[in-house]
Amino acid sequence: xxxxxxxxxxxxxxxxxxxxxxxxxxxxxxxxxxxxxxxxxxxxxxxxxxxxxxxxxxxxxxxxx
Numbered sequence: 001x002x003x004x005x006x007x008x009x010x011x012x013x014x015x016x017x018x019x020x021x022x023x024x025x026x027x028x029x030x031x032x033x034x035x036x037x038x039x040x041x042x043x044x045x046x047x048x049x050x051x052x053x054x055x056x057x058x059x060x061x062x063x064x065x
Contacts, residue, residue, distance in 0.1 A: 004047050006040045020044050 007019045018040035021031035034040040 004044055004051075006037070006044055008037075020047065 004020060004022055007021055007024070009017050009019055011017055015035075018034045018037050019031050020034070020040050020043045022029055032040075032043055034043065
């Protein structure tokens, strides 16, 4: 399972961006860029909830086997 984090970065144009990512640059497999920290936090929360739901579903499946 991925551990999501918010990374603050500056674009080549000098604009501050917030990236929701599953790792640092060079190590990540997924990321989404946002112009505000608020948007990034909302995305992070949704990803954490989705990950929790998926984990609960897998646990139930394992108990059925």
